[in-house]
Amino acid sequence: MYSEKVMDHFSNPRNVGEIEDASGVGTVGNAKCGDIMRIYLDVDEETKVIKDCKFKTFGCGAAVATSSMATELVMGKTIYEALEVTNKAVMEALDGLPPVKVHCSLLAEEAIHAALWDYAQKNHIVIEGLEPPKADIGDE
Amino acid sequence: MEKLIYLDNAATTALKPEVLEKMMPYLKENYSNPSSIYSFAQKANKAVNDARSAIAGILGAKEREIYFTSGGSEGDNWAIKGAADLLKEKGKHIITSKIEHHAVLYTCEYLERQGYEVTYLDVDENGIVSPQSVEEAIRPDTILISIMFANNEIGTIEPIKEIGEIASKHGILFHTDAVQAFGHVPVNVDELHIDMLSASAHKFHGPKGIGFLYLREGAKIGTLIHGGAQERSRRAGTHNVPGIVGMAAAASIAAEEMEKNIAKETQVRDYAINRILEEVPYARLNGDRKNRLPNNINICFRFIEGESMLIMLDQKGICASSGSACTSGSLDPSHVLLAIGLPHEIAHGSLRLTLSAETTKEDMDYVIDHIKVTIERLRSMSPLYEDFVKKNPV
Numbered sequence: 001m002y003s004e005k006v007m008d009h010f011s012n013p014r015n016v017g018e019i020e021d022a023s024g025v026g027t028v029g030n031a032k033c034g035d036i037m038r039i040y041l042d043v044d045e046e047t048k049v050i051k052d053c054k055f056k057t058f059g060c061g062a063a064v065a066t067s068s069m070a071t072e073l074v075m076g077k078t079i080y081e082a083l084e085v086t087n088k089a090v091m092e093a094l095d096g097l098p099p100v101k102v103h104c105s106l107l108a109e110e111a112i113h114a115a116l117w118d119y120a121q122k123n124h125i126v127i128e129g130l131e132p133p134k135a136d137i138g139d140e
Numbered sequence: 141m142e143k144l145i146y147l148d149n150a151a152t153t154a155l156k157p158e159v160l161e162k163m164m165p166y167l168k169e170n171y172s173n174p175s176s177i178y179s180f181a182q183k184a185n186k187a188v189n190d191a192r193s194a195i196a197g198i199l200g201a202k203e204r205e206i207y208f209t210s211g212g213s214e215g216d217n218w219a220i221k222g223a224a225d226l227l228k229e230k231g232k233h234i235i236t237s238k239i240e241h242h243a244v245l246y247t248c249e250y251l252e253r254q255g256y257e258v259t260y261l262d263v264d265e266n267g268i269v270s271p272q273s274v275e276e277a278i279r280p281d282t283i284l285i286s287i288m289f290a291n292n293e294i295g296t297i298e299p300i301k302e303i304g305e306i307a308s309k310h311g312i313l314f315h316t317d318a319v320q321a322f323g324h325v326p327v328n329v330d331e332l333h334i335d336m337l338s339a340s341a342h343k344f345h346g347p348k349g350i351g352f353l354y355l356r357e358g359a360k361i362g363t364l365i366h367g368g369a370q371e372r373s374r375r376a377g378t379h380n381v382p383g384i385v386g387m388a389a390a391a392s393i394a395a396e397e398m399e400k401n402i403a404k405e406t407q408v409r410d411y412a413i414n415r416i417l418e419e420v421p422y423a424r425l426n427g428d429r430k431n432r433l434p435n436n437i438n439i440c441f442r443f444i445e446g447e448s449m450l451i452m453l454d455q456k457g458i459c460a461s462s463g464s465a466c467t468s469g470s471l472d473p474s475h476v477l478l479a480i481g482l483p484h485e486i487a488h489g490s491l492r493l494t495l496s497a498e499t500t501k502e503d504m505d506y507v508i509d510h511i512k513v514t515i516e517r518l519r520s521m522s523p524l525y526e527d528f529v530k531k532n533p534v
Contacts, residue, residue, distance in 0.1 A: 010451060016521050031485030031524060034445055034464055034473065038523040056523040060447035060464070064521065 002061060003095035009065035014072050017054040024122065026114025028133060029107050035059035037067050037111040041074075043119055048078045055111070062101035066108040069093050079116055083129055085109070110134055143457035145503050149343075149435055150292050150320060150494035151461060155386070156345040162389040163347065166382040174379050175370060184381045191388030198395045199337070200328040201354055207371045208384055211351040212319035214364070215338025216243040216286075218353055218375070219315040222361030223284040223336075224251050227313070231281025232256040237269045238479040239296075240288050244317055245475075248286075261287075266428035267296035267480050275306045285314045289321035289337075293463055293476040293492060294427030295436025297325065304333025313359060319343055319351075323394035324433060325402065335359045341383065345496075346390030350383030401497040405434035408495055412504040413437055419508070420515055426477060426490065437493040438463075440482065443525035444489045444518040446473075452514040458507050463490040485524065 002010070019040035029035040036059065042052035053075050055067040069090050074082040087105035091097050097105060114133035120126065146154070172181035174188050189203070196203045209215045224234065236248055238260045248258045259277045263269050269287055278285075285307045290297045300316055307314035315336035318327055322337070323344025329337060336359065340351040353375075355361065367376025394401075409432075417423055422442040441449070446462025453460050463474030464487070472478070473487035493507070519525040 007451075010448070011455065013521065018526065027523060031488070034484070034488040036523050038526075056521055056526055058443065058522045058524045059445050061451045063445070064448060 001098050002065070003097075005069075005093070005095045006062060006065040006097065009068040009094065010061045013055075013064055013068040015054050015068065015075070016056065018056065019052060019054050024115040024117075024119030026111050026116070026118055026133060028110040028114050029059070031058065035063045035104065035107055037063065037107050039067070039071065039111040039115040041079075041115045041119055043079060048080070050074050050077055050079065050082055059104065059107075060101070062097055062104040063107065065094060066090050066097070066104045067111065070108040070112055074112055079119060079127055082112060082116060083127060085112055144459070145457055145499075145507055146459045147493040147495060147499065147507065148459045148461050149496045150492065152342045152348065153345045153496060155342075155347055156390060156393060158393065159346055159386045159389045163382040163386040166385055170381075172381075174381055175368070184379075187385050188379050188381060191384045194388040194392050195352060198327075198391055199322075199354055200330050202357060204372065205329075205354055205357055207353045207355055207375050208379065209338075209351045209353050209375065210349055210380075211342070212241070212317065212338050212340035213243040215319075215340070215351055215353040216241065216315075216317050217247050218364040219336040219338060219355075219361065220244065220247045220251070220284065220286055222364055223313050223315070224254075224256055225362030226360050227283040228256075231279075231283045233279050233282045234258045234284045234286065235261065235274060235277045235282060236286045237261045237263060237288070237298075239263050239267055239269075239291055239293075239476045240286070241292055241317055241319065244286055244288065257281075263296075263479050265481050266431075267291055267294050267426075267476065268428060268431065269298050269303070271299050271302035271306055274303050275310075278306075278310050278312065282310075282312055285312055287314075287316060289316045289318035289327070290325070290433050291427065291476060292320045293474055294438045294480065295320075295433035295494075296428045297321070297431040297433060299431075300334065301332045307335070308333040313361075320433060323391055324398075324435065326398065329354055329356070336361070341387035341390055344390050344394045347383050347386040350380050350387045352387070397497070402434045404497055405495050405499070408499055408501055408504060409434060409437055411501055412493070412508060413439070415504070415508050416511065420512060424486075426480065426482070433494075435495040435499075437491075437495070439491050439493075440477070440486050441489045441491065441515050442486055443522045443528060444515060446488055446490055448518055449489070449491055449511075449514055452517070453507075453510060456510045458510060461492045461494075463492065464488045 022040040023043040024041040027038040038056045040054045053071040057067040073085045087109040091105045172184045174185035322339035335356040337354040342348040426438040446464030477487035
């Protein structure tokens with residue numbers, strides 16, 4: 001049911017872990033629905049480039065794979081460019097997802113946005129086009 | 141061949157070679173329609189009747205009380221819709237439980253849309269339907285009680301005898317979905333006061349696409365499949381002769397070996413449950429410890445999600461199942477795990493292992509070793525575990 005790329009990112013997820021004193025952290029989803037993603041960003045203060053990105057995910061195979069791919073896609077990008085990493089981009093990079101798993105890629109997009117939002121809030125900057133995170137673990 | 145440890149026997153079982161052998165003549169040489177008059181067909185007809193007699197014998201029933209169906213779902217649909225259809229003048233109230241198989245639950249929901257009323261009884265934390273709650277739910281217009289014999293997810297065996305006695309005392313038709321129980325634990329329809337019972341052959345090493353409904357003589361229900369005069373004109377359709385012969389052969393073997401298999405499976409099951417609960421932190425057994433199918437293990441592991449676990453186990457050749465949302469095709473985890481009171485996030489982390497009599501302790505050691513690695517790895521990736529550890533430092 002999953003593409004080889006999804007299986008690869010599930011079996012060998014990239015960038016799993018935490019970043020201490022991260023520049024931005026975003027947690028989305030909730031345990032009730034069975035998916036929680038947390039993304040940590042380390043952003044260069046001068047260049048606004050994402051130097052490091054890590055994730056932790058509670059969820060199905062697709063949730064893990066989309067988180068892993070999302071961290072790869074934002075790494076090295078500026079916080080403004082990172083906004084362009086959409087769920088579609090994550091899905092395409094994974095050679096597609098089964099229809100019932102599309103929400104996982106949406107969650108990955110939201111997790112990036114939530115981490116960027118956290119960064120923007122902490123640094124009192126505005127990232128144009130970025131909206132406050134929709135869902136948070138605190139919603140429960 | 142790659143390693144394969146099949147622990148999903150509640151989903152389906154392997155066809156026994158000796159069962160296939162009994163089926164072969166009716167797949168190859170004798171392709172006749174047993175309803176035909178010539179002797180070529182009468183041979184097949186005899187095979188069908190012998191099969192009926194064998195199954196009736198195992199249940200303590202009469203031959204004419206066994207009706208062949210396409211499987212468990214048909215049996216459940218027929219019993220419930222058939223009773224509702226024929227007894228609607230008497231009343232339109234049905235009693236069932238919250239942990240039934242969807243073949244029962246969705247049939248009841250369908251009937252609700254047709255104007256029937258259904259009481260879905262709660263279960264306790266082990267998944268047991270209390271006979272007292274059944275009795276309390278009975279109304280003057282109650283026409284049917286349908287309570288499963290044993291639960292397919294958590295393996296809990298229901299107090300069928302007590303519920304049957306209550307139904308019989310109140311003169312209400314009693315159906316039980318025995319798909320997980322028949323062929324695995326003793327079932328006698330008279331001792332247990334069962335009026336209708338659905339079973340399916342592929343759950344006890346018979347072929348797929350065949351099952352039966354036991355219907356007590358005198359119990360009147362409507363017809364589900366209309367057409368030819370097969371099955372005493374109550375269930376139309378040309379007999380699935382190889383299926384029927386295979387089912388009877390599998391049922392006979394299951395009955396013969398039942399005592400031995402129960403002892404063997406229970407031992408391996410309990411060994412595995414104990415090992416997992418002792419060696420994996422934050423794990424809990426779902427279902428009743430004592431009133432439990434001999435082959436069922438269902439455990440929740442906190443902080444992780446079931447589908448991820450299944451994929452990782454699959455990579456080691458282990459076939460298992462889970463009640464997580466991702467395996468159900470909806471956002472909610474299993475209705476059974478929610479009904480026993482588990483919060484969503486714990487229900488998502490369930491693992492069901494259903495053994496066969498062939499499963500050994502060595503198989504389970506291999507499986508448990510991989511479960512431990514899997515859980516540890518998924519927890520190391522889990523934000524829920526991270527939060528938990530931060531809140532509860534060692």
